Amino acid sequence: MNNTKISAERAAYLESRGRTKKLILAWQVGILVFFVLSWELLAQFRLIDSFILSQPSRIGTTIINMVQYDLMNHVWVTVYETLVGFTLGVITGTCLAVILWWSSFVAKVSEPYLVVLNSLPKIALGPVIIIIVGAGTEAIIFMALAISLIVTVLEMLNGFRHTDSEYIRMASTFGATKGQIFMKVVFPYNIATLFNSLKINIGLSLVGVIAGEFLVSKAGLGYLIVYGGQVFKMDLVMSSVIILAVVAALMYEGVVLMQRVAMRWYNH
Amino acid sequence: MDILKVVNIEQKYQAENGEITALKEISFTVKKGEFISIVGPSGCGKSTLLSIISGILKPTNGEVYVSGERVDGITSHIGYMLQKDNLLDWRTIYKNVLLGLEIRNTKTQENMERAENLLKTYGLYEFRDKYPSQLSGGMRQRVALIRTLAISPDILLLDEAFSALDYQTRLSVTDDVFRILKQEQVTTLMVTHDIPESISMGDKIMILSERPAVIKEILEIDFEMETRTPLTCRKSPKFSQYFNHIWRELSGNE
Numbered sequence: 001m002n003n004t005k006i007s008a009e010r011a012a013y014l015e016s017r018g019r020t021k022k023l024i025l026a027w028q029v030g031i032l033v034f035f036v037l038s039w040e041l042l043a044q045f046r047l048i049d050s051f052i053l054s055q056p057s058r059i060g061t062t063i064i065n066m067v068q069y070d071l072m073n074h075v076w077v078t079v080y081e082t083l084v085g086f087t088l089g090v091i092t093g094t095c096l097a098v099i100l101w102w103s104s105f106v107a108k109v110s111e112p113y114l115v116v117l118n119s120l121p122k123i124a125l126g127p128v129i130i131i132i133v134g135a136g137t138e139a140i141i142f143m144a145l146a147i148s149l150i151v152t153v154l155e156m157l158n159g160f161r162h163t164d165s166e167y168i169r170m171a172s173t174f175g176a177t178k179g180q181i182f183m184k185v186v187f188p189y190n191i192a193t194l195f196n197s198l199k200i201n202i203g204l205s206l207v208g209v210i211a212g213e214f215l216v217s218k219a220g221l222g223y224l225i226v227y228g229g230q231v232f233k234m235d236l237v238m239s240s241v242i243i244l245a246v247v248a249a250l251m252y253e254g255v256v257l258m259q260r261v262a263m264r265w266y267n268h
Numbered sequence: 269m270d271i272l273k274v275v276n277i278e279q280k281y282q283a284e285n286g287e288i289t290a291l292k293e294i295s296f297t298v299k300k301g302e303f304i305s306i307v308g309p310s311g312c313g314k315s316t317l318l319s320i321i322s323g324i325l326k327p328t329n330g331e332v333y334v335s336g337e338r339v340d341g342i343t344s345h346i347g348y349m350l351q352k353d354n355l356l357d358w359r360t361i362y363k364n365v366l367l368g369l370e371i372r373n374t375k376t377q378e379n380m381e382r383a384e385n386l387l388k389t390y391g392l393y394e395f396r397d398k399y400p401s402q403l404s405g406g407m408r409q410r411v412a413l414i415r416t417l418a419i420s421p422d423i424l425l426l427d428e429a430f431s432a433l434d435y436q437t438r439l440s441v442t443d444d445v446f447r448i449l450k451q452e453q454v455t456t457l458m459v460t461h462d463i464p465e466s467i468s469m470g471d472k473i474m475i476l477s478e479r480p481a482v483i484k485e486i487l488e489i490d491f492e493m494e495t496r497t498p499l500t501c502r503k504s505p506k507f508s509q510y511f512n513h514i515w516r517e518l519s520g521n522e
């Protein structure tokens with residue numbers, strides 16, 4: 001076989017694939033440009049009320065002003081709270097899942113509690129959390145934790161339980177202890193599950209943090225949004241939402257990147 | 269010297285909807301280096317018997333002795349190979365082969381060299397850094413065998429270890445495995461559904477009855493050959509005699 005020479009059919013196939021990719025990208029960019037442009041124009045010609053719906057150019061100036069003022073501080077507060085809540089949620093959740101996997105008795109006992117806690121809208125706990133840990137960063141982190149914890153536990157436990165039982169049987173033929181079965185088979189088998197749950201969790205933690213910042217109202221992007229709403233500065237609200245969207249996407253991409261590295265490490 | 273002695277094994281399984289007696293009054297002995305094929309009707313208790321010998325399963329009654337020592341739980345003397353190769357797909361071939369040693373905390377320099385030599389001897393050394401998904405079914409099964417042999421078992425238990433392979437691969441893999449086992453002088457008990465396979469590899473064939481399984485017969489196989497291999501056995505005129513005998517026993521004209 002000659003690697004340098006490609007058959008005509010393959011060349012055509014590759015070219016058509018390349019074309020489709022470019023077309024998709026063109027449409028994606030096009031839609032964004034169209035949306036921003038029509039928003040701007042509609043506002044310019046006073047067809048929509050830019051006081052309520054804001055307007056791209058005003059959002060732009062607002063963001064520039066915010067950067068000069070203390071935007072970075074607010075972004076950092078939100079990111080920091082999210083990452084702490086996320087990390088705590090993942091570690092605690094995974095540990096709890098390990099315990100439940102280890103002991104089916106504990107798992108059976110805790111099942112109804114997990115079901116109830118999972119379906120409870122955790123935001124309802126906000127006031128309780130604030131009263132217990134005080135209206136500060138801790139409360140916000142607890143909010144993030146409350147929202148992501150149970151999902152992690154259930155997701156990881158489900159993954160652990162669905163480990164190929166033949167693998168486990170094979171390990172036991174060598175006399176593996178339960179701990180060895182976990183370390184050598186069950187955990188590596190579930191690396192993909194772990195990262196799926198991380199991807200869900202980074203989003204959920206952010207939901208918790210923003211909800212917490214709404215309630216606590218001291219700093220962060222959630223605080224900016226609530227504050228902007230209260231004083232009717234819609235430019236500030238819109239700018240913060242857009243920055244939040246960017247921050248959320250970046251954190252998600254961060255998890256995806258970590259997954260790539262880990263997967264290469266484990267060669268999945 | 270009997271390397272394996274099974275005394276009066278009985279196994280009852282308890283389930284919600286009743287009790288199943290899988291094995292009854294099973295007693296036999298195996299000499300060092302012997303190859304025993306075990307055949308019997310579906311669901312009669314063959315896998316149960318191997319699980320008990322391996323120590324994974326505690327029998328309801330009876331005892332198993334390996335080299336005179338009572339088996340109670342998993343021992344390092346026994347290697348047990350299942351139908352699926354169960355190679356962990358996130359480990360390289362070499363690391364898969366070392367799994368048993370890791371689990372038993374016997375990953376010494378000497379044992380690792382032994383594993384490497386096994387890979388070399390059986391033509392898999394150049395694949396040591398590849399991953400299981402990059403190997404064919406026959407190669408994977410050989411890797412699984414090497415993983416089991418790496419712990420230097422005195423007795424090897426094979427539970428339909430080749431039944432997942434296609435016929436062609438199966439013939440060549442059983443030929444290889446037979447050579448490997450004779451060379452390493454491993455005593456082997458092999459469960460199979462394939463009568464020709466049981467004859468071509470076994471020194472003796474244990475025929476089990478319907479459940480609850482008892483030993484119907486232990487048939488001595490002798491092809492009167494200097495160096496027998498599974499493939500040469502299949503060509504011997506005695507092969508079909510043995511086949512007919514086992515077939516008659518299994519199709520149950522009691």
Ligand SMILES: Nc1ncnc2c1ncn2[C@@H]1O[C@H](COP(=O)(O)OP(=O)(O)OP(=O)(O)O)[C@@H](O)[C@H]1O
Pocket residue numbers: 281282283288290308309310311312313314315316317479
């Ligand atoms: N854990 C268990 N609990 C209850 N019954 C069991 C259990 N394991 C096996 N059995 C029953 O014991 C009997 C023997 O099972 P076993 O797997 O040993 O048979 P086998 O001869 O290996 O079958 P096959 O030829 O299909 O591999 C079967 O009827 C099975 O239903």
Ligand SMILES: [Mg+2]
Pocket residue numbers: 314315316427
């Ligand atoms: Mg079986």
